[in-house]
Amino acid sequence: MTKTEILEQIAGKLRIHSLKMTTRAGSGHPTTCLSAADLMACLFFNEMRYNVNDPVDWANDEFVLSKGHAAPILWAAYAEAGILPLESLRDLREIGCDLEGHPTPRIKWVKTATGSLGQGLSVGVGIAAAQRLAKSPARTFVLMGDGECAEGSVWEAANSAANLKLKNLCAIVDINRLGQSDPTMHQHDIKAYARKFRAFGWDVFAVDGHRIDKILVALGAIGKKGLPTVILARTIKGKGVSFIEDKNGWHGRPLKPEELEKALQEIGPMPHVESWKYVRKPRAFKGPKFPAKATFARTAYKDKTATRLAYGNALAALGKAHPAVVAVDGDVKNSTYADKFFEAFPERSFQSYIAEQNMVGMGMGLAAKGFVPFIATFAAFLTRAHDQVRMAAYSFSNIKLCGSHVGVSIGEDGPSQMGLEDLSIFRPIPGCAILYPSDAFSAEACVEAAANHRGMVYIRTTRPATPLVYPPDEAFPIGGSKVLRKSDHDAAAVIAAGVTVPEALKACDALADEGIAVRVIDAYSVKPLDEDGIRRGVGEAGRLAVVVEDHFEAGGLGEAVAQVLSGEGRVKHLCIRELPRSGKAGELMEMFGISAAHIVKAVKELCGRM
C-alpha cells in the first residue's frame, strides 16, 4: 500500500470507531469526528513523532484538540496508536471511564482539558514556547474547529504566536462549514480565514481536508518561514456517511443503532491496517529537570510597603532559586511589579500584552510542560480569563495567578479597575488555594508557599502600601491563619485579610481603649480556610465574629466564615455592598464600610455594647 492508502485506511478506522462509540454512548459529536478523520490520520500516523510509552517524553510532538467535542476520534487515535486499549473505547462517557465527553488530563496524553472552544491555540502557544525554552526540537499541533474561530481568544493566541515567532507551532483548522445551531459565519469561504491568519502574521496553507496527499504536502512545509503555520482544511461535516454529510442539525447527535448500521454499510468493513506500526518515534531528547521546591531570602523591608511590590521582589528572588519559574504579563507588569522578574529573567518572561485569556492559556501550556508560571494582572481583569481559569482547574494545572489592585482600596481609578469578585472566581474551584497577604513579609512568604504547592494557587495583592505586621522569617503555610491579638476575655473575634488586617488592628486598639478586648485573626489563607483555627478563635471570643473584607458580599471570606461557623457562632459581615466609585482609598473604605471605625461599630453592635 502507498502511504496515502495506509492513511486513508486508518482514517476509515477512526471514522468507524467514532460512529460506534457515540452510538453506544447515546450522545456525543460524531459528525465533527468524521470531518477531522483524515487530518487526524495524517497527524497521528505520519507527521507527529511521539513515544507511545511516555506521555511526558520531552521528545514528543504535542497535540491539543482545541475542538474538544471531537474527543471520540482523539480516543480512537490513541487506541489505534496502541496507547489506549481498543476495548476502552466501548466505555466512552461512562461514569467509570476516563474517556470523557470532552478531553481531560485524566488521560495523561491530554495536557489540558478542552471543550470550552477557542482555548486550545493559547495552550499550544504555551507548549510551543515551553519546547523552545527547553531547546527541544519537538513541535506542537493544535486541531481547531472553524466555529471556534469566532472566539476572540483565538486571535489573542494568533497574535501572540506570531509575535513570539513560534515556528514550532502548527494549527490545523477543520473548516467543516457548520456550527452547532447554524452554518458558521464564513462557511466554506477559506479565503476569509486565510486573510485573517495572514493579517495576524501566520504562514497559511489551504488544503482539501479529505485529500491525504494534499494534507501531507502542507504538513511537510510547516515552519519553513520562521512563523507559526496554519493549515486551513476544507472539510465536510459527517464526511463518509451520505445522509449526514454537510447537513445542519447533526452537531451533537449520535446515530441511532439502525442509522449506524446503514452508515457502516456505506463506509465498508473495518480496514485491517495495523495503525500502530505507522506511529513515528521521535529522536531522543532530554528535557530539563526541575527541582520540586525552592526557598529564597526575604527582602529587608523597613517600612510600610505594598504587597504587590513584595510580590514582585519575591518573584524575582524565587526566579533565581527555581529555574522552572516563568512569568506571564498582560501589559501591567509595572503595576503588578512582575517587571522585576522580567528584568532579571527576560528569557523566562512572556508579554501577552492586553490579552488576559491568552495570558492564562499560555500559562496553562507552559505548566503542562513542567514550568511553574506566575501569571499576574489586576484582579479585576482576571474576570476576562475566568473561562481559562475554570478550564485550568479541569486540567489540574500547576499555574499560579496573582491579582493585584483588589478592592476599593485602589482608590481613584474607579470601579472598573477594582478587583471585587476575584475571590468568588477562585473559591469555587476545587483544589485551588487562595492566599491574601496583609504585609510585605507575608506576601513574600505566600509567593514561596505558592511555588512549592502542587496545583493552582491564587495570590491577592493590594495597591497601597500597608504597614509591616510580621517578622521577616514568619512562615505562611497554605491552610493556616494567624492570631494577631488575643486575651482570655475577648468579646468577639475580628477576622480580616489583606488590606483590612491593619484596620482590624486599629479597631482592636480603639476598642481596648473602651475596655473591649477582641481577638484579631488574619485569615491570609482564604482557601483552604483554617477552619479549626477560626472555630477555636471565635469559640473563645464569645462565639461572635466580625468578618471584614475588601470584596463584594458574596463568594468571599465572609461567606466562607459564615459557612464554617454555621451553628457555632454569629457573624457580622463588613464588605462592599454597593457599586463603588472613584475616590481616595481611605474615603472609599470609610464610605463602603470596611474601615477601622466600621469594625469598632460592628463589634459593639454584635456584643450589645453600644
Place this chain on the structure above:
Amino acid sequence: MTKTEILEQIAGKLRIHSLKMTTRAGSGHPTTCLSAADLMACLFFNEMRYNVNDPVDWANDEFVLSKGHAAPILWAAYAEAGILPLESLRDLREIGCDLEGHPTPRIKWVKTATGSLGQGLSVGVGIAAAQRLAKSPARTFVLMGDGECAEGSVWEAANSAANLKLKNLCAIVDINRLGQSDPTMHQHDIKAYARKFRAFGWDVFAVDGHRIDKILVALGAIGKKGLPTVILARTIKGKGVSFIEDKNGWHGRPLKPEELEKALQEIGPMPHVESWKYVRKPRAFKGPKFPAKATFARTAYKDKTATRLAYGNALAALGKAHPAVVAVDGDVKNSTYADKFFEAFPERSFQSYIAEQNMVGMGMGLAAKGFVPFIATFAAFLTRAHDQVRMAAYSFSNIKLCGSHVGVSIGEDGPSQMGLEDLSIFRPIPGCAILYPSDAFSAEACVEAAANHRGMVYIRTTRPATPLVYPPDEAFPIGGSKVLRKSDHDAAAVIAAGVTVPEALKACDALADEGIAVRVIDAYSVKPLDEDGIRRGVGEAGRLAVVVEDHFEAGGLGEAVAQVLSGEGRVKHLCIRELPRSGKAGELMEMFGISAAHIVKAVKELCGRM
C-alpha cells in the same frame, strides 16, 4: 478662522483641561488624552450630531470611549460642549463627583462604563444595531486605544460588525504606540492594523491623528462602502508637551505642578474659541417608545419538561407582548431554546456566533438604547464574558442573561460544559437578581419577572426534563421563595432550587415514610434571597437546614443561606465539592452528593436520627 483652526483651538482647550484635571486630582492618564485631543475635537465639534439637552434623544450620534482611561478628555469635551459645567472638571476623581477615573453612566451621556479595555467596540456594535433596528439615521463612534486591540473581544466585535454590515458604526483607533508597561506589539506599524481590520471585513482609513484636515476627510468618507469603518490614527502619546511626548513610563502618571506649569507654557494660553457653538444639532428623529411591562400566557405543559425549553417558549411568547425584547445567541440557540425567539422574530435576533464576550457586549449596547436583551448560552460559557457582565453592572445595564446546562445534571458532556460557578459570578454583583426555576411553569414566570424588572437578571436553567411542581398561573416574584412541604413538627428544612427541588421532594417523601417530617423550601430567587422566609422556615423547623444545590461549594445558595442563618440555625450543605466528570445525570448527582438519597442522609445526620 477656518474650520481647521477652530478645531485645533478646541483640541488645545481639551489638552489644557486634561492636563490640569489630572494634576489637580494627583492621578489619571493625561498622555493618552493628549494623543486623542485632535480626534476628540473633530468628533465632538464637527462630525457628531447630538442634542446637548437630551442624552437619550434617538437622533443623537452615540459615542463610546473604549479607551476609558482617557476619561478626563471625555469630561472636558462634555464641558466644552456645554453639557457639564466647566467648573465640575476641578473635581475629577473626587469621591463626591460623578466625573470618575474611568467613564460610568453616573454621567447620563455615558451609555456604558468602560475602563476594562477592549469592550467598547462590542458595545458600539450593539448601539449601532439598535439604531438600525429603530430605523434611526444616527451613527455610533467608538474611540479605541491601540493597546486594547490585543484583546480578543475587539476581534469578536469586528467580526460581528462586519457580519451585520453596520455601516453606521465607526471605530477610531488612537495609535499612540505606547501601552502601559511597554510599547505595543505593532507600535506605529499602521499597516499591521490595516491588514487586520481589512481581513475582518472593515473599510479602513489611515490618517495622521494630529492633522485635523486629514481626520475630517476620513470622517467624511465613513460608511460609504456599506461596511463598518475604522480610522487608524497615527498619534503621539503626550502630544503637545515635548518632555512627555512618545516617552514610555508616562501611562498612568499626571504631571507634577511644576511640570504642569512648564507644559502649559509650551502649549500656550487657553484659546478663546467658544467650543459649544460648534456642536452640530441632529435632524429630529422620533425613536420607538417601549412599554415598561408585559405579560404573556403560559404554555400548557402536561408532563416533565426541561426549564431551558420553557425558557425558549416563554421568550417567544414575551416577544409578541414586548417589542423591546431582543435576543442574542452564541451559536447554542438550539440548546438554550432561544431559537424559538429567533424563528419568531428574526429581525430582533442577533447571532454572535461562538463569541460570548461580544454577545454580552452587544447586549449592553442594545440595552443602552432601551431594548431589553435576553442573552443566552451555556452557563459554563458565561465565564467567558465575566468581565463584560461585571462592566454591565457598573453600567446599570438592563440586560437579562440566561445560563443553561447548569451543574452535573447535564450528564455525559462532562465538566467543561457544566455551569458550576455561575451563581458565584452573578451573586456578588450588587443589584443583580438571580432566578433559578425548578419546573417549566416557574421558568416561564421567571422570564416574565426578569423582563419586568429594571436591571440585570440572571436566569439559570437545567438541561434534563424535570417534573411539574407548580400550577400554570403561579407567580414567581423576584425576592420570593415557595414552601412546598410543611407540617407543624418539621425536624429540619431542606432548601433547594432548580434541579434539586424534585430531589428534595423525593427525600421528603422517603423521610416521611420513616416518620421524619421536613419542610421543603424552593429558593428559586437565589438573589435577592427571601431572607425572612428562610429564617422563618428554618426557625420553625428545628433551626436546622440542609441546602442542596447543583453548584460548587463556594458562592452559591449554600453560602447565601449560611450567611442569612448565621447565629440562627445550623446548615448542612450538599453541593459539588470535587471536579466532576462525564456520566449519566442521575449517576453524577448520586456520585457528587446532591441526590434525594444524600438529602435523606443529611437530614438524618443533622437531626441526630441515624
